[in-house]
Amino acid sequence: MPRGAKPSLFVSPGDRFGHGVVLLGDEVRITRPGAAVTERGVMVACDCGSTYAASLSSLNRGFVTSCGCGGQDWDEQILRRQIRALARAAGYKVRSLTLVRDDAG
Numbered sequence: 001m002p003r004g005a006k007p008s009l010f011v012s013p014g015d016r017f018g019h020g021v022v023l024l025g026d027e028v029r030i031t032r033p034g035a036a037v038t039e040r041g042v043m044v045a046c047d048c049g050s051t052y053a054a055s056l057s058s059l060n061r062g063f064v065t066s067c068g069c070g071g072q073d074w075d076e077q078i079l080r081r082q083i084r085a086l087a088r089a090a091g092y093k094v095r096s097l098t099l100v101r102d103d104a105g
């Protein structure tokens, strides 16, 4: 890191922000839609298994706490929604849907 360019924001691998854990200390550049400048960001692993890039400022302000799954990683609510969406796309309706968590193993 160049001297005199000490960032005001800093995260370390393993730092947790909501449902996301910082993967790498290496920074990535994030371009916001409509923004002329890029932001400093890092790759983050969500509890649901997805990875995403989040800007440091968003992380530190608590704006970004998941990949977008809302942290509802694979719980019944999001599964039901996804199953319904898949069914609808295929021309089906879900009439009754029972989800039983398989905790064995």
Ligand SMILES: [Zn+2]
Pocket: 019, 046, 047, 048, 049, 050, 066, 067, 068, 069, 070, 071, 073
């Ligand atoms: Zn997620």
